[in-house]
Amino acid sequence: MLDYKGYLEKLTKFNENTYPLVNPHLREEIMQIPECSNEQMEQAINDAHEGYKTLKGLTSYDRSEILDRASKIVSDNKQLFAETISKESGKPIKFALGEVGRTIETLKFAAIEARKLEGESIPLDAAPNGDGRDAYTIYQPIGVVGAITPFNFPLNLVVHKVGPAIAAGNSIIVKPAEKTPLSSILLREALVEAGLPENAYIVITGDGPRLGKVLLESSVVKKITFTGSPQVGKLIKSQAGLKKVTLELGNNSALYIDESQKDKLEAIAKQAVNGAFAYNGQVCISTQRIYVHENIKEDLITHLKTQAEKLTYGDPLDENTDLTGLIDEKSQHRILEWLDEAEKAGATIISGGEKLENSIQPTILENVPRDAKISCEEVFGPVVLLNTVKDSDQALEEMNDSQYGLNAGVFTSDLAQALKFGHELDVGQVLINDVPTLRFDHMPYGGRKNSGYGHEGVKYAIHEMTNLKMISLNYKF
Template sequence: MNNGIYINGKYVESKKTYPLHNPHTEQIIAHIADSTEEEMQLAIEAAHTAFQKTKTLTSLERAEILFQAADILEAEKEEVANLITTEASKPISASRLEVERSIQTLRFSAEEAKRITGEYIPLDAAKGGAGRDAFTIHEPIGVVGAITPFNFPLNLTVHKVGPAIAAGNTIVIKPSEQTPLSSFKLAEIITRAGAPTGTINVVPGDGPKLGKVLLDDARVEKISFTGSPTVGKLIKQQADLKKVTLELGSNSALYVDETVAEDLPSIVQKAVIGAFAYNGQVCISTQRIYVHQALAPQFIQMFVEVTKKLPYGEPTDPSTVVTSLINKKSQARILEWIEEAIQNGATLLTGGEAKDNGILPTVLTNVATAAKVSCNEVFGPVVFINVVENAEEAVSEMNNSDYGLNAGIFTNNLKQALQLGHQLEVGQVFINDVPTTRFDHMPYGGYKSSGYGYEGVKYAIKEMTKMKMISLNYQ
């Protein structure tokens, strides 16, 4: 496969490469550019030059590029799904869903390109303001630097690329070292869809080294990052006056109250998928479950039974739900965290052991708040179920976290649903849904260490523009 960097609509050979391995088979699937700081600067220059063109595109022209890109991706969706499965070891069923969502995200971006509107400001509301009309417009910000993760290598990249192009910007992508192929494919598609040369550029390689170039270069006006809180906080500290959007993960919590006994089988099915889809390597994976004591014995028994039936296997098998983790380092860390929880009083109900390069779906109970599987983001196939006496205790436990991205509640008590919706310290609350829920056009951002700023197409576009007010004195 191509081993260069993608600049100005073509691949440029890099001086140095690194081998890219399939996480499941450990076979080398490509040799990827280990880009230098100078090569990142070339990409920024290309994007900066292209911005002189993209900022003049009409909203219709930007929308047409994105609609065309969506059509190309739809025509090639099986090829792209297989690419994701190969580089990320994502089960093929999940990869196909990711591609479908990416198509939808591109189309949402195209639609929103036509809706970037301002507002009328009545200046005559102020003394001395009579005889003036004023209005606001949103202008493209310039070069966007995107740093993307491995777990949704296409759709989370599209969530940065689509809004950037819709707003009239250009973009430089620094993809995860493990999953650059999806970004390359997206760049090819955007170019084929008619974007001006240099609109989208991909520079793979070492994150800290290349990320620093994006942060230090004054031509980059905006950083959009998805990754760990540790790195996100460093980016915010070093970004100077650049705009930043940081999506930093979570340890999402779910509460199941005493009013949903009749719906328990359906709720359990949703919660199991929410916990173990793509091996739990999802920012909003259901990691902490709190169940009212009246339903806890039933819920736990059913949850374990369903979990034990989850197919573990080859990522290319359409029936597979759980497979190899992204790397052995993650596997070792998660196993250590499981053991730590058990040593501190937790009970292992199922799983908790390695299989191939993955971990069998793991369910714990009686987990201490201070355990790493509770207070940190596991990013693996691990969930715990703790029993609570009432909703007040559930909210207290759910909010006892440094994170605050998504939370879920299952209840048939409308008053309680609304009370918890207001009390939970998270960016998104899902009532009668698991927290592992995201629709690509909704606002998406977290409280506390879960993030800064918002994604979701419409909301990301606003964060990739500059607002200007224009006043006309007609007297």
């Protein structure tokens, strides 16, 4: 049976310093986690380099089979993975099971893409002096990848870095969020059991800024892939030098609901409430800003309130639980301060807005000024705002008035209008007749502006973890 304790004991063997891992819902200590030293990270980099030498020697078939077997192992241990996610992140078990299901699919997609890393032929005789030459391109692994991952999806956001790295033939070091290291270790154990070389995937726990700096400064690490805040992302990019970099950063996802949807508002409200409040809104594509045509505003508010008030706060391991404690007390205080600021600036709280044990009541606001933090920053909590617009042009302008640009959603029955939003929204992904809190694991996923740099999504991440090489054959020489 998979277990993270043996791996943690190995880390502790070389460094006895630890820190407490806390259950976010109960705010109680779960266990002590190794606070790895810089020397441990440096050794991990050297070990990962040796792992890379082994892994790049495997065929794409071999790597694909490892990933496929790992997907089956995760599936066989689905409950263990889900309960681990719930324990360390406070995520309700039904959402944790969903995350495990997505992880299984991500591994399967990686297994498929490992066999499909194809170059192209290039007719060099298209150039004046190219006669007699055939050319083609190949993709080669880059080496050691350094991954820094967040707390909110402690398994699936890890596998979105690990799966593509292995598929391409790279080794990878994961520095998971201090608050959620266990899921990434379980994933490692599943991959090793599936046949992955021991040093091809290494997890190092401890302080992110300190250990991340070691990854950044190492000439052996060829790429940094990071999911987290824009502030840290910008720092990484400024210090990465010539390393490849992928950054998945913040967002304040916007949704527009057109007047043509007046007969579908109940169904849309259900999706919007799930998009805004799933896992307490601690999702980088959480539905945060809703713009609704003024003629249907009141009906939408009624449906949103009804759906929000049905949500149940409780034990993460209870299958009926929708909401749990926020990741920490600091987040709770920040959100309450932002709500207070918005009210003082003229916003009205329609529903919620109060402290709820270790969380916040699901909160809906209206008439929120654009410059209020609750609107222009990433809330990362159970809060959604609702502002009215007179037409689609105003909606488009207000949706684009953001420092972020990851996902956006539009509900409309007007095809021309849908296409206009698709082309003119300044975001990486536009979802027509869906809320922006939607991601399929094989789709391209990348942000604009302060939302990121580069792309994830299995196939797209693989290409960003490889080097393109051209080979020319002069057959008339």
